[in-house]
Amino acid sequence: MKLCDFVVPGAIVPELPAGTKESAIRAMVASLQKAGSIKAEDEENIVAAILKREELGSTGIGRGVAVPHTKHGSTDKLIAAIALAKEGVDFASLDGEPVYIIFLLVSPPDRPGDHLRGLENISRHLRNDHFCKFLRQSKTSEDIWELLTEADNNEI
Amino acid sequence: MYSGFKAGFPREALIYSTVFRHFSIVLPAYPQTVSLGSKHPRDERFIMSEAVIHRRTVTVINDQGLHFRPCQLIALAAQQHQSSVILSRGKTRADAKSLLELLTLAAEQGTNLELEVAGPDAIDVLNEVTELFSCGFQSPPRAV
Known part of the structure; x- marks a missing residue:
């Protein structure tokens, strides 16, 4: 599985407006809806599910990165949105630092293996300091997509 | 903090020194390097006890x-x-x-993983992590 297999090209937000964890999650789920990956009637329910998951423990994993996620019956395949927050978002991360890179995952409940492989893929690339640095420097959706393609091809 | 094994060292040859432990340095455990400045016999016994790597296979059941x-x-x-x-x-x-x-392990239900622990509180952490796997991560680990 590669990043470009599950990141939705239309759900890349290169510059999130300054705001809260909730507003960031809402904007990213909205981008998935606008891209046609989830239905409008499921949008609020997915936001609520992701926020509920965050209550169990923040998905801010340090290094300025968060991976909010949920398993939801409205999708039949793993999908992801990416957002950059230049100002940083308070995600109540483990290290107490703001978050600048957000990967938001929605996966079907009956395919836990896909969810694990999505997390594996994202984590593997996030361990690469160059990947994080280049991602944060990206200005447009096209820049980000190109970076994901290079990461998939182990060119970073 | 002691940072664990460093990639590239042979697993069987890992040890860390009581002398350098505060600097998070991992040294290869070749017998001739064990003394590392201290000739007190107690230090050497301590070093030898920490050279032991405890291994256990754990299974993802959830x-x-x-x-x-x-x-x-x-x-x-x-x-x-x-x-x-x-x-x-x-x-x-x-x-x-x-x-x-x-997260890079991507271990699905039924996957066997090898748990390797080395250090002064190895048995405690071995039991604690094993307990997490055996209860399917549903309850906090038993107090040790």
Whole structure:
């Protein structure tokens, strides 16, 4: 599985407006809806599910990165949105630092293996300091997509 | 903090020194390097006891596999101990104190992982992490 297999090209937000964890999650789920990956009637329910998951423990994993996620019956395949927050978002991360890179995952409940492989893929690339640095420097959706393609091809 | 095994060292030859432990340095455990400045016999016994790597096979029994939350619980448990904790799936080795590394294991239900622990509180952390796996990450580990 590669990043470009599950990141939705239309759900890349290169510059999130300054705001809260909730507003960031809402904007990213909205981008998935606008891209046609989830239905409008499921949008609020997915936001609520992701926020509920965050209550169990923040998905801010340090290094300025968060991976909010949920398993939801409205999708039949793993999908992801990416957002950059230049100002940083308070995600109540483990290290107490703001978050600048957000990967938001929605996966079907009956395919836990896909969810694990999505997390594996994202984590593997996030361990690469160059990947994080280049991602944060990206200005447009096209820049980000190109970076994901290079990461998939182990060119970073 | 003691940071665990460093990639590239032969596993069997790992030890860390009581002299350098505060500097997070891992040294190869060749017998001729063991003394490291201190000739007190007690130091050497201590070093020898920490050279032991405790291994146990653990199985992922929960139906969702080793997803974010289980990895978080393992990392939190491992971080509370001084010993190094490594979880391996085949050739993929993860420092169990790192959530990011644990997530790269992508271990589904039924996967066997090798748990390797070395350090002064090795048995405690071995039992604690094993308990997390055996209860399917549903309840906090038993107090040791």
